[in-house]
Amino acid sequence: MGSTSAHGENSTDGLGRRDLIKRSAALGLIAVPTMSFLSACAAGGDESATKGGAPKGAVTKENPFGVAKGGKLDVVVFKGGFGDDYAKAWEAAFDKKWGTTSSHLGTQEITAKLQPRFNGGNPPDVVDDAGAQQIKLDVLAKGGQLADLAVLLDAPSLDDPAKKVRDTLIAGTVEQGTQGGKFVALNYVYTVFGLWYSGKLFKEKGWTPPKTWDEFLAVCTKAKEAGIGGLAHQGKFPYYINVVIMDLIAKKGGLDAMKAIDNLEPNAFEGSPVALAAVEAVYEVVEKGLLMPGTNGLTHTESQTAWNQYKAAFIPSGSWLENEQLKQTPDDFDMKFLPVPVLADSKLPFEAIRAGAGEPFIVPEKAANKAGGLEFLRSMLSREWSTIFAQQANSLTVVKDGVDPAVKLRPGTQSAVEALKGAGDNTFNYLYTEWYSEMGTEIENASNELMAQRIQPKEWIKRAQAAVDKAAKDPNAKNNRRS
Template identity: 45%
Template sequence: MGHGISRRGLLQGAAGAAAAGTLAGCAMGGDDSPDDAKGEVTASNPLGVKPDAPLEVVIFNGGFGEEYAKAHEAMYRQRYPKAEIKHSATQQIAETLQPRFVAGDPPDVVNNSGGSQIDFNGLVSEGALTDLGELLDAPSLDDPNTKVRDTLLPGIVDVGSYDGRFLSLNYAYSAYGVWYSQKLFDARGWEYPKTWTEMIALCRTIKAAGIAPWTYPGKHSRYMSWPILAAAGKTGGIEVIKAIDNLEPNAWKHDAVRAAAEAYYQLAVDGYLQPGAEGMDHIQSQTEWCRGHAAFVSCGSWLENEQKSVTPPGFRMAVAPTPSLTAGDKMGFEAFRGTGSEPFIVPTKGKNVRGGLEYLRIMLSQQGASDFTRKVSSLTCVRGSSAGIALGPGLTSVTKLIDASNGGAFTWLYSSYYRKLERERVDAACAELFTKRINAAQWCDKVQRSADEFAQDPAVKKYKRA
């Protein structure tokens, strides 16, 4: 769930030590940040890192674990051997760090991810995040003639930008789609469906074979909003997605959104969802899928790493785009949702902002990025960094998905602009939709009412996607 970071919310969420006196004395960000750790700017030190300044890094200990970060820290230590590095990892990012943001004592680098992520809307409105534009314009670690921005995959700057400032580096590159076992499909003679009519026909066949066609994490039902929105975007075009991102009136009631919601609602109506899935979390539903109890699951490309301990040998997980809803879809079947994930930030109040920027520059090197891919079976936002790496079946399938799209990846930003809208409202509406407590039209109405609330709430900072 999202955590707002308004001044009042922060103080309420902080420990008693962060009393009201903190409010007057410590703004969360702004031009008075104590960036005292500055060194000489040179060709080998373009960001002006102070070589002996301590660096503190806090990592979200989720699907990717924390070992990859220790490798990045070792690279930093190699460049700055006098720098002491403090490393910690937690799943409770907001609970651990909100009091420190209030107190004006945040870490230098934060992997602000997971279910307890600190709400970006609050961080941005409080001026708590360093503009990473300087990092983008710095020379890359591998080639001094190439800027960091020119090493990134398309869309990475967009998804990390707020009000035109690049504030969040989404380090992992995630492709979202519908996952299945190539082994199962080959054994049964099934082919992945390219149209929704074919999907329903295959679901009928799968169910007759004694396998649930789909499973899903009912405790995190928003996972099923992803194929709905992907199908809506492919049917109606990117303008449909942009209207949702911009909280436009009736955006969620667009014909393309309703058609997509009706299609996926059909899975529930026709009995193509695994019984009991409404009570499962993501790990439980994904494990059921790995055990062959369901044929399809909606997820992002972290799935292979997240399920590696329970995936049977030879399972050969594969991913495909959402099936086309109509013959007149504005995007082809190969178009998919692809975007950056796993956001990293450099707080303005960190004691070593220069070091924080440099740490991200190291992460964005070919060595830093390829090492991440080897360790956690996920692509990064760095172009070409997976070349020459032996990838697992799932990630190999992801690279084929990306290549087949010919640049046809797209994404939505509402879930990062207004995290609670997705994590709470859309999630709750999907839970009702897939247990048939509401129908597709009611789902569209319900989510639209929630979006309208966000649009009309003066306390919610608004963003405009061009």
């Protein structure tokens, strides 16, 4: 959740969050399982040293990857808005079950700490490869640095060994973590994306949450008249405003418009009236002076805190926002989620929302204890470990049927859960941010120029299409295809 932790650690705004479209949080709590898997002991076996120096255990139904008792496990996690207490709790549980000794590193400097280790052939066993300084997954995949996680999908689930792990995951999880046709990243946290507002502010002002873009502009105009910004955005990190632009494209043009972008079509942006209408809609907010003053120069935490201080009506973000802003949010703020309002003649309804898996966990191909890494991921997909994550990070995971309706949720979390229910099958998610990181960055840069009025919508379209055309020349692009 960015370069700042929800618990206040490492709140260095300057770090930024290059790939937050992959981040997530605050959707709900996972039901506590009726039976602990930690009491189940793995079968022993011949433990002989493997080529990598890590001992190897016997492969059994309870130990599908052959984890050795008493080995070492090296875990590195991105310490952002979720903190890293959840990972420490996981490691303690893993060590208790397997007799292993885990080493733990929680950091925001993923690339700086890990690139030398990947280059040297001695990477960790498990990595939460997230945040502004993430090592790009497409780069790691091309370099053959990521273990194929298909074996994880086909392993028995810890909660119900009659089921495979793949059958316990929310739809889209596997697609989200696939690079060049191989499943290489377990995106663990389930996020919804859209706009956010204060229920208290809207009630006080008598504003109705908008469903159409015209209604959205009307509320922003009323806000301006009341001396409040209409829309705040995290100006220094333009992937946030891209949530609005890209959602407008998907909603107006339907899934075909979204897939055209992911599939690098020559008319994904240029020659697409849908894309132009979306960019022009967002630009209208700028032209009419409906942005919160100064928002273009702010970091994510600065703009979000100003919004928490009632200086703007709306802000775009993923559902990690509530967890990230816990300390800055007034007790009676009443945080609410709003799907991006629709343009006229949109193919998808207002209720449709971008939702998907984020926070990629990987097992490096050259991990010393690859079996341990795979088992760690399998354990993450148990209800027990999902519960640990929920308790420590107030967030929903990709494990199916995880929300306990009896648990009282925070307001933003509750509204996100309700929005997800309201969307039903009308959820969508872009993949270009995972498949083509450079293209994603170039589109973000164009949005930065647009919001500062240094370029017009047609120039944005031109630049976005140029980024698509460049990505289409990538030899790996033929393996990334949405049908």
